[in-house]
Amino acid sequence: xNFKLIFFIVFSSLIxxxxxxxxxxxxxxxxxxxxDYAHIKLLNSGGIYKCEAKNFDNQQQDDEITAVDGxxxxxxxNRDVQILIIENQVCHYLPSGMGVFFPKVYHLDVKNSGLKTxxxxxxxxxxxxxxxxxxxxxxxxxxxGLFQYNPQLEFITxxxxxxxxxxxxIFDSLxxxxxxxxxxxxxxxxxxxQEEPLRELIREISRNCSVVH
Ligand SMILES: *[C@@H]1O[C@H](CO)[C@@H](O)[C@H](O)[C@H]1NC(C)=O
Numbered sequence: 001x002n003f004k005l006i007f008f009i010v011f012s013s014l015i016x017x018x019x020x021x022x023x024x025x026x027x028x029x030x031x032x033x034x035x036d037y038a039h040i041k042l043l044n045s046g047g048i049y050k051c052e053a054k055n056f057d058n059q060q061q062d063d064e065i066t067a068v069d070g071x072x073x074x075x076x077x078n079r080d081v082q083i084l085i086i087e088n089q090v091c092h093y094l095p096s097g098m099g100v101f102f103p104k105v106y107h108l109d110v111k112n113s114g115l116k117t118x119x120x121x122x123x124x125x126x127x128x129x130x131x132x133x134x135x136x137x138x139x140x141x142x143x144x145g146l147f148q149y150n151p152q153l154e155f156i157t158x159x160x161x162x163x164x165x166x167x168x169x170i171f172d173s174l175x176x177x178x179x180x181x182x183x184x185x186x187x188x189x190x191x192x193x194q195e196e197p198l199r200e201l202i203r204e205i206s207r208n209c210s211v212v213h
Contacts, residue, residue, distance in 0.1 A: 031063045031095050035070035040083070049073070049080040051102065056089035056113075065095045068102075083107040092116050099125030106152075107131040115139055124149040130176075133157045140186075141165035147174055159183040166209035171202050 035051035042048055051070070068078055081102045091113040099105060106128050115137035123129065129150045135157060144167030147153055153174050164186035171177060180201055181191040187209040192201035 031058055031065050033065050033068045033095075033098070033101070035068060035078075035081075037070055037072055037076065037081075039073060048082050049076055050083040050085065051078070051081045053084075053086045053089050053091075056086060056091055058095055059090060059092045061093045063093070063095045064097055065101060078102055079104060081105060083109075085109045085111075086113050087111045089113045094118065094122040096121060097125055098122075099127075102126075104128060107133075109133040109135075110137065112136040117141070117143075118146065119143060120145050120148050123147070126150060127152070129153060131155045134161070136160040138162050141167075142170055143167050144170060146170045150174075152176060154178045157181045158185065161185050163187060164209065165211055166205050168206065168210060171205075 034054045034056065036054050038050050038052065039047045040050050051068075078101050082104050084102055084105045084107070087109065088111070091110060093116065094110070105126055108126060108129060108131070111133065112135070115134060116139065118134065118139065120143070123132075123146070127149060130152050132150075132153060132155070136159070139158065139161040140163060142158075142163060142165070146167060147170055151173060154176050155178060157179075159181055160183070162185065163182065166187070171180070177198065179191075179193045180198060182188045182201075182205070183191055188205050190201050190204065192198045
């Protein structure tokens with residue numbers, strides 16, 4: 001046997017495995033979140049800073065965001081972002097710890113991005129959340145305790161999902177809730193604004209969407 005040939009084979013397979021290993025680690029663990037930043041003018045406010053996700057592709061559960069990328073407007077950082085929009089992206093699961101990068105977000109919009117599930121853990125890092133708009137995704141159930149870390153929620157919109165199950169009393173902790181919209185779902189198709197209609201819709205949801213044991 002040729003010693004040089006053996007050496008060459010061993011050496012090149014070593015290089016190849018190191019290369020593949022590095023590639024796997026960098027490809028699949030790190031999720032980088034890419035933002036288009038903009039100022040938007042809203043009524044009664046002097047401009048709000050927004051991040052709109054781009055090139056987002058998250059098909060795995062329990063991915064963690066390791067960095068946020070994008071060109072900031074002058075003098076701004078991720079700590080100034082108040083509105084976060086994920087629209088027409090691939091977002092089957094919300095990465096955990098997302099809000100850590102955006103501590104001031106009060107408005108979270110995930111629209112038409114294939115979102116399959118939401119958990120209280122996903123929402124835990126958004127303690128200031130007031131508006132949750134998750135429209136046109138294939139969400140099938142809302143687990144018990146979903147909003148336990150988001151007591152400031154005022155507007156919830158879950159229109160055009162596939163919701164057929166809603167955990168018991170998930171809206172009870174939301175003292176500030178003003179409006180709830182769950183139009184065109186499987187077990188519910190309704191919208192309500194303020195006190196009595198809102199209480200009635202929540203009662204109907206618990207009748208229509210409770211898990212039967
Ligand atoms: C609850 O289910 C009933 C019967 O399927 C349906 O008529 C009603 O519209 C549902 N309520 C809501 C709020 O969707």
